[in-house]
Amino acid sequence: MSDSFSPKQIARALEVSESSVKRWCDRGLIEFQKTAGGHRRVLLGELVRFLKDQRKSIVRPQLLGLPAVREAQPASYTRSAELFTESLIAGDLDLCRQIILDLFLSEFSVSKICDEFIASAMEVIGERWECGDGEVFQERRGCEIVLVVLHELRRLLPPAAAERPVAIGATVEGDYYGLGTSMAELVLLDSGWNAASLGSNLPYETLASAIRQHRPRLFWLSCSHLPNREQFLANYAMLHEEFGLDVAFVVGGRELDDSLRRQMQYAAYCDNMQHLEAFARTALSLSRTGNSDSLVAGGSPQISS
Ligand code: B12
Incomplete structure (x- = not known):
């Protein structure tokens, strides 16, 4: 359509x-x-x-081309979150789409939907799997449904203006978790950036090539699983040393605990998508007001996404 x-x-x-x-x-x-x-x-x-x-x-x-409105709306925000979790576990794509559309058309921002509905539901799925109450297929199907829903939310965002600054991001090699980086893309698009996620499990050399090629103002990494933390720190340090002066490195994800973060340089660490949105909007508005110290000052190359 x-x-x-x-x-x-x-x-x-x-x-x-x-x-x-x-x-x-x-x-x-x-x-x-x-x-x-x-x-x-x-x-x-x-x-x-x-x-x-x-x-x-x-x-x-x-x-x-959007999902039909439900006859009865859930009585509360908590009930909507529960219903979304139940529908995700049941693999009910249509109901998941409807719930997220309703939330988006009412008062909820993309970042809040990501944190308080989608990530929370995935956490429940993870807990059920850990306790032996959930099937692996439910987790995998949950991820598929979330990707569809994120794609649909993207269609609902206002069209991107040409002069937006570029942001790119990914997960590093060995990290197969794709939802965090897809969410970051969506939240940055919603915050006025020309954002593109490069996907998951990317070797460091190709991340460096992508930064050279697209010259982003912001580069994000979503870190959910780092099989070798020492190797990650060494590779990350090289990337930051080469690009960190020109590009704002923004990092997030469950694997980045205090001890790891103390050994990293970055412009921002964010606990969740709402923090990312706050950072992204501030950085953008600083660049628009022409603040020369801005994290995103300068030109605005385009990336096709
Ligand atoms: C889906 C899933 C997987 C899938 C992911 C598939 C995919 N296509 O993405 C796959 C199959 C890869 C997987 C594998 C494994 N998993 Co798993 N997985 C999960 C699950 C259920 C959901 C994760 C998810 O995507 N959540 C949605 C994201 C968006 O939410 P989030 O991670 O909380 O991220 C938030 C913040 O961290 C932040 N954020 C995240 N990224 C970024 C980026 C930026 C820039 C910013 C600013 C913020 C930010 O914002 C997000 C939203 O609020 C979790 C349960 C859970 N509690 O999350 C288990 C979980 C993480 N997995 C777990 C385990 C054990 C594993 C395996 C080791 C299992 C195994 N034995 O093989 C493997 C490891 C795989 C590997 N080598 O990477 C455990 C980890 C336990 C631990 N203490 O480390 C968990 C917690 C399940 C559990 N309860 O036991 N898993």
């Missing part, structure tokens, strides 16, 4: 008149593009931004 919609399609999904949608466009409340034939087209992310700002709801999201 295309990610841009005509006023007529939007009107049907919101159950309002087409002329209302056209009026919102013409008053500048919704940004739109014009086709060669002069018709208005609105990108999904821009529409979602408008709906969140105006606290309007989508009555028939299926018409925009």
